Amino acid sequence: MSISPKITPIYQTSVFTFEDLNALEAYFQEPGQHYMYTRYGNPNSEELAQEVNKLEHGQGAVATSSGMSAILTAVLVYAKAGDHVLCAEEIYGGSSSLLSNELIRLGIEVSYVPTADTYSLAGYVRENTRLFLAETISNPMMMVMDLSKLAQECQTRGIKLVVDNTFASPVITRPLDLGADLVIHSVTKYLSGHSDVTAGVLIAKEAEDATRAAQIMRTWGLNLSPFESWLGARGLKTLKLRMREHSANGLAVAQYLQQHPKVQAVFYPGLSEHPQHELAQKQGNGLCGGMLSFRIADETEAVNRFMKALSHIPFAPSLAGVTTSISYPLGTSHRGLTQEQQEKMGITVGLIRLSVGIEDAQELIADLEQGLAAI
Numbered sequence: 001m002s003i004s005p006k007i008t009p010i011y012q013t014s015v016f017t018f019e020d021l022n023a024l025e026a027y028f029q030e031p032g033q034h035y036m037y038t039r040y041g042n043p044n045s046e047e048l049a050q051e052v053n054k055l056e057h058g059q060g061a062v063a064t065s066s067g068m069s070a071i072l073t074a075v076l077v078y079a080k081a082g083d084h085v086l087c088a089e090e091i092y093g094g095s096s097s098l099l100s101n102e103l104i105r106l107g108i109e110v111s112y113v114p115t116a117d118t119y120s121l122a123g124y125v126r127e128n129t130r131l132f133l134a135e136t137i138s139n140p141m142m143m144v145m146d147l148s149k150l151a152q153e154c155q156t157r158g159i160k161l162v163v164d165n166t167f168a169s170p171v172i173t174r175p176l177d178l179g180a181d182l183v184i185h186s187v188t189k190y191l192s193g194h195s196d197v198t199a200g201v202l203i204a205k206e207a208e209d210a211t212r213a214a215q216i217m218r219t220w221g222l223n224l225s226p227f228e229s230w231l232g233a234r235g236l237k238t239l240k241l242r243m244r245e246h247s248a249n250g251l252a253v254a255q256y257l258q259q260h261p262k263v264q265a266v267f268y269p270g271l272s273e274h275p276q277h278e279l280a281q282k283q284g285n286g287l288c289g290g291m292l293s294f295r296i297a298d299e300t301e302a303v304n305r306f307m308k309a310l311s312h313i314p315f316a317p318s319l320a321g322v323t324t325s326i327s328y329p330l331g332t333s334h335r336g337l338t339q340e341q342q343e344k345m346g347i348t349v350g351l352i353r354l355s356v357g358i359e360d361a362q363e364l365i366a367d368l369e370q371g372l373a374a375i
Helices: 021-029 043-056 067-078 093-106 147-157 207-220 226-236 239-258 277-283 300-309 339-345 361-373
Strands: 061-064 084-088 109-113 129-135 160-164 182-186 200-204 265-267 291-295 325-327 351-355
Touching: 043 061, 043 200, 043 226, 061 067, 061 207, 067 093, 067 129, 067 160, 067 182, 067 200, 067 207, 084 093, 093 109, 129 147, 147 160, 200 207, 239 265, 239 291, 239 361, 300 361
Parallel strands: 084 109, 084 129, 129 160, 160 182
Antiparallel strands: 061 200, 182 200, 265 291, 291 351, 325 351
16 A cells, blocks of 8 residues: 655654665765755755745755754855955844854954945955845844845845845745845744744755755754754745734734834834835735834833733744744843944834734734733
8 A cells, every 4th residue: 555645754763774885875976866864864854945945936945953053054155264244233133143253253254234334335345255144124123125226236246145034934025036145044933933943944046055055054963853844844834824914913013003102113114104114015015024123111110011911922032923922132132232232223121022923913902002001
């Protein structure tokens, strides 16, 4: 009796067997025809990578152990000791820490480009500059990057563009179609979507970059486990449905917060007042996702009262799950930045990041109303 499973089984094994020496040689001569060791490749991690590759219109992808390992892999595809890397000033704190605290120890120089100079890199690009790292939608202030414009500037300067597309997902924006060279995701977030996976993925515009990324993943031991890969691939099956609901709820919640007297500011690309609203609508195909930030009084106790008064929305240092959660950038994702950097980005005591889930929007608004009433 033949067995044809509808869903890929979990290949929970660290090693694969060979029939003889001829089969071993065939493995090395024809990569992808067989598996040898899960750090080198596994059917589950291959499935996840290939499915995301399709979504992002890439020429090859590699699954990694986390979003941070995907960022590390992306930088190492293009940069080595003695090279120079540019990074958008407004970026996830973990990315900044990786570049400034770890990669400089490997001899890679790092410079940060102020937001005002993002599309004019002449004063920042050096002879040894290899890449520019940016986010489709920045964390946590929700600035939207004009990827076509940025890609054109990078091409003019002869450097590669690496885009973290985690906040948008390929349902909203496909950076490779807009000129980026590599795209990275924390699969932990929207791609998986259920807050039960820690994983990353890198997608390349050129096949040779994907091959280089796979080599880095294997050599550095940045591979993803079979079970995490299986969970990530499972999550992808509902990504389009979830992103539509995240976006609809995100807009409804942002509009509610915008009119509340105790909310000083709301940062969400779907609002017409957002400085990149028109770009977000065009680049995101009318969807703006479920991430937003808002500012209440810059008082620690006011923030604590708000958090404690919420009945259903938990305080958690991550994002993009099907259930809504709040985070506190000053004390979590961006606490490693200097006070000057935090203030320049607008990350103040009263800034709260909200990851809007797929629950009923009115239930979320009622809970937020309860929290704001306690301030």
